[in-house]
Amino acid sequence: MKALPGGQFSVLLVDDDTRALELTRMLLLNAGIGTVLTLSDSRATLPFLEEHDVSLVILDLMMPHMNGVDLLPLIHHDYPHIPVIVETGAGEVDTAVKCMKSGAIDYLVKPVEANRLVNSVKNALNFDDLLHEVSSLKNYLLNDRLEHAEAFAEIKTTSRKMRSIFQYAEVVASSPQPVLITGETGVGKELFAHSIHEISGVKGEFVCVNVAGLDDAMFSDTLFGHKKGAFTGADQFREGLVSKAGMGTLFLDEIGDLNELSQVKLLRLLQEREYYPVGADTIKTSSARIVLATNIDLEARIREGRFRRDLYYRLCTHQIHIPALRERPEDIPLLLTTFIDVAARHFGKRRPTPAPELISALAGYPFPGNVRELHARVFDAMARCNEGMLTLENFPGILSSQPQRPAPVPPILSGESNGIYTIFGRLPTFREIEDYLIGEAMKVSGGSQAVAASMLGVTRQTISNRLKLISA
Ligand SMILES: Nc1ncnc2c1ncn2[C@@H]1O[C@H](COP(=O)(O)OP(=O)(O)OP(=O)(O)O)[C@@H](O)[C@H]1O
Numbered sequence: 001m002k003a004l005p006g007g008q009f010s011v012l013l014v015d016d017d018t019r020a021l022e023l024t025r026m027l028l029l030n031a032g033i034g035t036v037l038t039l040s041d042s043r044a045t046l047p048f049l050e051e052h053d054v055s056l057v058i059l060d061l062m063m064p065h066m067n068g069v070d071l072l073p074l075i076h077h078d079y080p081h082i083p084v085i086v087e088t089g090a091g092e093v094d095t096a097v098k099c100m101k102s103g104a105i106d107y108l109v110k111p112v113e114a115n116r117l118v119n120s121v122k123n124a125l126n127f128d129d130l131l132h133e134v135s136s137l138k139n140y141l142l143n144d145r146l147e148h149a150e151a152f153a154e155i156k157t158t159s160r161k162m163r164s165i166f167q168y169a170e171v172v173a174s175s176p177q178p179v180l181i182t183g184e185t186g187v188g189k190e191l192f193a194h195s196i197h198e199i200s201g202v203k204g205e206f207v208c209v210n211v212a213g214l215d216d217a218m219f220s221d222t223l224f225g226h227k228k229g230a231f232t233g234a235d236q237f238r239e240g241l242v243s244k245a246g247m248g249t250l251f252l253d254e255i256g257d258l259n260e261l262s263q264v265k266l267l268r269l270l271q272e273r274e275y276y277p278v279g280a281d282t283i284k285t286s287s288a289r290i291v292l293a294t295n296i297d298l299e300a301r302i303r304e305g306r307f308r309r310d311l312y313y314r315l316c317t318h319q320i321h322i323p324a325l326r327e328r329p330e331d332i333p334l335l336l337t338t339f340i341d342v343a344a345r346h347f348g349k350r351r352p353t354p355a356p357e358l359i360s361a362l363a364g365y366p367f368p369g370n371v372r373e374l375h376a377r378v379f380d381a382m383a384r385c386n387e388g389m390l391t392l393e394n395f396p397g398i399l400s401s402q403p404q405r406p407a408p409v410p411p412i413l414s415g416e417s418n419g420i421y422t423i424f425g426r427l428p429t430f431r432e433i434e435d436y437l438i439g440e441a442m443k444v445s446g447g448s449q450a451v452a453a454s455m456l457g458v459t460r461q462t463i464s465n466r467l468k469l470i471s472a
Pocket residue numbers: 154155156157183184185186187188189190191192253293294295335371372375
């Protein structure tokens with residue numbers, strides 16, 4: 001949302017009823033809503049938006065010459081970053097609901113009740129303010145130095161929590177002790193295991209094995225291999241994945257499901273570094289770095305008598321817990337734009353702009369399948385989308401009964417944080433902050449001016465002009 005100098009917002013009211021216009025204007029001014037502009041001829045709206053910085057439009061639906069129903073998609077198309085609230089008579093609520101589907105952020109029934117109007121306007125203004133902070137935050141966090149930032153390149157995040165986890169992962173990566181990675185399904189545990197492998201500098205392969213559903217015989221055979229003739233059908237020697245990992249990394253995924261006998265063998269491998277291939281009577285030793293992951297609460301399993309306490313104590317020397325996506329909704333804009341890019345390349349389509357209300361709705365969705373689910377939903381949405389804008393309509397099932405909750409973002413510009421001083425070393429000018437936000441949005445959007453414009457709540461033209469000035 002584009003705030004005017006001084007942090008104020010400008011609201012444009014479009015209504016042919018000049019008395020209603022004046023009344024609404026006074027209500028908003030009294031509520032402290034910065035600048036309130038009015039237009040009584042709807043035909044002047046698009047040229048007006050071209051000339052002025054407008055943060056929000058309140059549009060009457062019933063107007064002569066050009067009614068609000070026809071005007072709304074034009075505004076949405078040319079100025080996707082500007083939220084629109086529609087006003088309607090009591091008998092036209094169906095039309096208002098249709099308008100919501102085609103991009104209006106809220107609707108008000110006339111005669112509009114003062115509190116309802118002011119709350120609706122404040123909600124709309126806060127939403128985009130939040131997007132500004134999300135994009136600022138990433139740059140702010142980039143100031144937390146990482147020794148091996150490149151090792152985390154695949155893990156897209158703007159979350160402060162995740163940055164702390166990167167730092168912890170850097171510290172434990174070179175330890176000889178095992179690292180246990182916990183977190184719900186799809187949060188990125190395997191990606192972290194790869195990062196740890198890369199940072200640890202071990203000489204050898206990254207070998208991944210999912211141990212869920214393996215009975216003890218299969219576990220032993222898969223990990224430790226077997227001698228030729230060890231059992232019926234073992235007509236060849238099998239190396240086993242521990243040996244294959246050599247001096248590299250052995251990543252054991254889903255260890256919460258491991259059966260009791262295999263737990264004993266794993267404990268021995270972790271403690272003594274020793275194992276027997278199936279059918280062999282000579283012991284072998286392993287030099288592999290061992291990283292393990294589970295999406296199961298191991299302490300609960302211990303209480304149920306299904307997981308060995310001694311094994312758990314051995315595992316949890318270094319524990320990395322990755323928060324669920326719903327606990328870091330500030331990651332959603334970056335993940336969304338990243339996956340849109342990948343999907344656009346995959347489908348050979350032009351990269352659409354995500355609608356502002358889409359990001360808000362995704363931030364309020366619980367994502368039980370975490371980042372993997374977001375990835376799948378974006379691909380599905382991109383398969384459905386044939387327009388320049390990706391909207392909620394392309395994400396069936398996202399608008400559940402769950403009330404929408406905007407992403408909580410650390411207050412970079414507030415006194416609670418010294419972030420702004422960390423970035424600029426002093427109090428910056430408005431111009432410097434704007435240039436900084438544009439640079440950040442261009443990075444987050446992967447170089448797309450349209451996406452950056454949508455995130456920052458300005459027109460694509462504004463971004464393009466400012467980039468020309470910055471590079472001049
Ligand atoms: N922060 C992220 N940035 C980009 N992609 C991510 C991120 N987190 C997860 N992914 C992607 O989401 C998918 C799931 O990630 P991953 O397999 O690492 O999750 P997991 O926690 O190991 O899941 P499971 O417990 O089901 O094995 C992968 O395609 C991964 O690339």
